[in-house]
Amino acid sequence: MARKASKVTIYDIASAAGVSRGTVSRAFNGNTDINSETRQRIFDTAKRLHYVPNMNARGLAKGTTECIGVIMPDVLNPYISELVGVIEKSARAVGFSTHIALTHNDAELQQKLLLRMASGQVDGIIITPCESDESVRQINMINAKIPIVSLKFREKLECDTVMGADSDGIRMIMEHLHSAGAKKVAFLTISGQDWTHLERHEAYLSTAKKLGLDYTKTESIDYSEGWEEMEKDVIRIVASLFKRKDNAPDAILAYDDILALVVINALRHSGIKVPDDVLVAGFDNIRLASVANMTLTSASVESSDIARFAIDILTQRLNSSSSSKVRHVRISPRLYVRDSTSRETLKGKGK
Amino acid sequence: MARKASKVTIYDIASAAGVSRGTVSRAFNGNTDINSETRQRIFDTAKRLHYVPNMNARGLAKGTTECIGVIMPDVLNPYISELVGVIEKSARAVGFSTHIALTHNDAELQQKLLLRMASGQVDGIIITPCESDESVRQINMINAKIPIVSLKFREKLECDTVMGADSDGIRMIMEHLHSAGAKKVAFLTISGQDWTHLERHEAYLSTAKKLGLDYTKTESIDYSEGWEEMEKDVIRIVASLFKRKDNAPDAILAYDDILALVVINALRHSGIKVPDDVLVAGFDNIRLASVANMTLTSASVESSDIARFAIDILTQRLNSSSSSKVRHVRISPRLYVRDSTSRETLKGKGK
DNA sequence: GCATCTCGTCCGCTCGGGTTC
DNA sequence: GGAACCCGAGCGGACGAGATG
The missing domain is CATH 1.10.260.40 (lambda repressor-like DNA-binding domains)
Incomplete structure (x- = not known):
């Protein structure tokens, strides 16, 4: 020793x-x-x-590291976990090793990580940024030093971005819910996730309108106090949603799959049956969605697509000094229909 | 740009x-x-x-980085995800930033990561190692340069280790199943995960014996071909397990929660009801286990405990040049009883 | 004598011009 | 005239002895 x-x-x-x-x-x-x-x-x-x-010495002398940084809010959400995994593989496939770091949605921490990485630790960065103006500024600044690919889009962002067309996904789910007979779809979301929330929420509202659904209702769940509190919050909200039978939703669209699972649990807790009494759909198609009895209707963009694009762009930036125009890729999501919205049969459709 | x-x-x-x-x-x-x-x-x-x-220059000149490396097989398993998250937080709390890397259970890749990290990238390493002799050798070698804490134990390993007492956990679950009326408990496991499998399997066998359960049956699921194939494999195995009614198990103990969820799904697929026809229990108590209707009976060690110990030991090593004796921490797991093994009520117990 | 600051070296490695056979 | 190899100069910062007021 x-x-x-x-x-x-x-x-x-x-x-x-x-x-x-x-x-x-x-x-x-x-x-x-x-x-x-x-x-x-x-x-x-x-x-x-x-x-x-010694990598430090090598990096110092050479000025390059053959390594890309991956900055994520956390890795608890299975969607992000999968993403990180495929990004790592894709990067390795093109000769880059990967340096993963977590922000826990803390913009200050994100700042530190960006600085640290940009100071000779990595050649480029793939980031799922914190959702704040401060965050945008940070990224723009670092992007002037080394190439950054953001997995979220925002107007003022000056770096490349790769992300799914969430609004399409929401639309697809809404249409599905509608054709499954839903007349009153409520939207449950996570407060604080502004950018993503906004896009999904807008899509929810506009699609509801387009489908002629008068009833719209948005409820925000507070996730700042941790998982336990969040679960309680969901139970509370579900209870209030179904207090008056005549005005209760017949379908719930959740911000993401995790929340959807929590919602289903809360519904069961209140004696409300899925999908008999109410349909539930999530978003992201996490792998567990297909096994977590009740299986979950969902939509998502293939994380491998995201990873591939992100890596492609990054390597292009690294290989060519030409400062070509910024790219913004949008990848269409896919809808996965499963038990949580299937009344006619319990055999899972979709995958 | x-x-x-x-x-x-x-x-x-x-x-x-x-x-x-x-x-x-x-x-x-x-x-x-x-x-x-x-x-x-x-x-x-x-x-x-x-x-x-410039971090490289600083590291070169100072010979220290205030950064610890975290090497994990992947981050898909929620148990590991949670672990990574808490390790990161714990490390940050004591002034260390974290450098996460994934091996995908590839010993060669692990080797590269270890070398790279040990060459001035980080001051110490926390690793969930690949389960092979080769892996042990690698770790021992690197451990001679910078301190390593392994989250799996193995005789020949010469570094500190921190891990849960899996055998106790299995025993607790077995006893619970037994007291819930199970007479024939089958063990479904993942092939390839040798070390962990061995410990859990041994505990399964010895506890069955101690409880006077004659029936024991172990089935290995192949996970090398990916998730899809694994699911099919589980369905196949479940079908064969229940082919002869008189010799079918009345409880299934799965290697971990993910597998348990897949098993429950496979059972439903075969028209077998949980927990009416068969009890199912997992291991690790992943967060989703408590919401993924059917909620899942499980056991696990608090990942925060693991993280805390790991960080503690690592910082001690880093702070004292005294090469004190190697430590092997074993943390007792906790049992979580939920619907998948509760016949009398559907209100989830435990959390 | 003391707080504050400067300078020369070195950390371990890469790189390119120069050398050797 | 190559192929194979050597050497000196940094890369950006840390550190300690010495300088300055």
Whole structure:
């Protein structure tokens, strides 16, 4: 356990192998200007001496890291988890390692992470930003130094963005609910998630209007106090929604799948049956949605698509010094119809 | 969008502020030997010039990073997601930033990540290691350079470890199932997860024996082909388990909650009712277990406990050069009884 | 003598011009 | 005239001894 500071440097292995440090360096990097025998000898002694090239030094000298930063609010939401996983794989596929960091939706922390990463830690950044003006400013500033791809869009944002067309997804779900017989769809959302909320909410309202649904009702759930409180909040809201039978919704559209699951639970708690008494739909199509009896109707953009685009754009930026125009990709989501909105059968449709 | 390589260095801000680079350095680090006016002036010009200290250079010169590495197989499993989140928070609470990386259970990749991190990227590492002998060797080697805390235990592992007493958890669940009337408990597990599987499986067998349950049956699910195939595999196995009514289990203990949810789904698919026909229990108590109708009986160690211990140990290692003895912490899990094993009532007990 | 600041070095590695056979 | 290799100069900052008032 004696923690040897074992500073085995390029010097050590150079002298041990009887060459200069430059040669050792070349052995580990380019394939040029080096005899394969020498290279092998260097590798051998390197292994023998447990040599590990120092990334800091390399990064300092080279000015590049072959590494991209991934900044996410958290990783609790399965949707983000999946996203992070595929981003990592995609990045690795193109020779980049990945440096993941979490903001917990704290703009100050996000600031620190951006600065830290932009200061030689990574070559580019993929971020799901905090939703505040402050956040936009931060990103714009850092984007002037290294390329950033944001997974949320905002007018004033000056970096590339990649995201799903949430409004289409909401529209699809609303239409589905409508064709399933729903006349009164309520929208349950999370307070604080302004940008995303706004888009989804607007889509909810406009689609309701387009479908001739007079009833609209939006309820915000407070998630700032943690999961427990949030669950209680949902129960409270559900209870109030169904207090007057004649004015109760016959369908609930939740901000995302997690919330939808919580809502279903709250409904059961109140003795309201899904989908018999009320239809419930979520958004994001998290993997568990298909197994978490009751399976959940949902919509989402393939996270692999998001990841692919994000990586593509980032690598393009990194490879070409040409400061081409900013790109904003919108990917169409897909609708997944499952038990929570299927009255006729209990065999899950969709996947 | 013109990506200014904007190399604003300590030199620039030094000359702009009319001081030497050493002073600038001190302004950003120690509070010693510097006039508060000067410091303020330095901060101001630093901000004006968008100066960001280069982490690579700092790390190189200082030999320390105030950053810990977190290496996980992936982040899809909610249990791990939660863990990562709390580890990050705990680390931040003690002044460390966090560098998260994913192995996807690939020992080779793990090797690269370990090397990279150990080469000046981080001061210490918390890892949920791949389960192979190769992995053990890697960790031991790196542990000689910087402290590692493993979240899985293995005899030959020479680093600190922190983990839950899985066997106790399994025992608790088994006893619960037994007292709920189960006589024939089957164990469904994931193939490939050797270490963890072995411990849980052994506990399953020994507890069954202790409880006088003659029937034992272990089925391995193949998860190497991805989620879809895994689901099919579970359906197939469930079908075969219940082919002969007289020899079918009356309870299923799943390797973890995710698998349990999949199993419940498969059971429903086969027309078998939970908990009426068969009890189902998982392990890990993922948050969704409490809302994913049917709610799930489960057991787990608080991930915050794990995180706290891991961080504690790591910081101790980092703060004291004394190479004290290796520690192996075992934290008792807690049992969560919910609907999937409650016949008498549908009101969820436990949380 | 003391608070404040400067300067030279080094951290470990990359890079490109120069050298050797 | 190459192929193979050496060397010196940084990359951006930290640090400690010495300078300045």
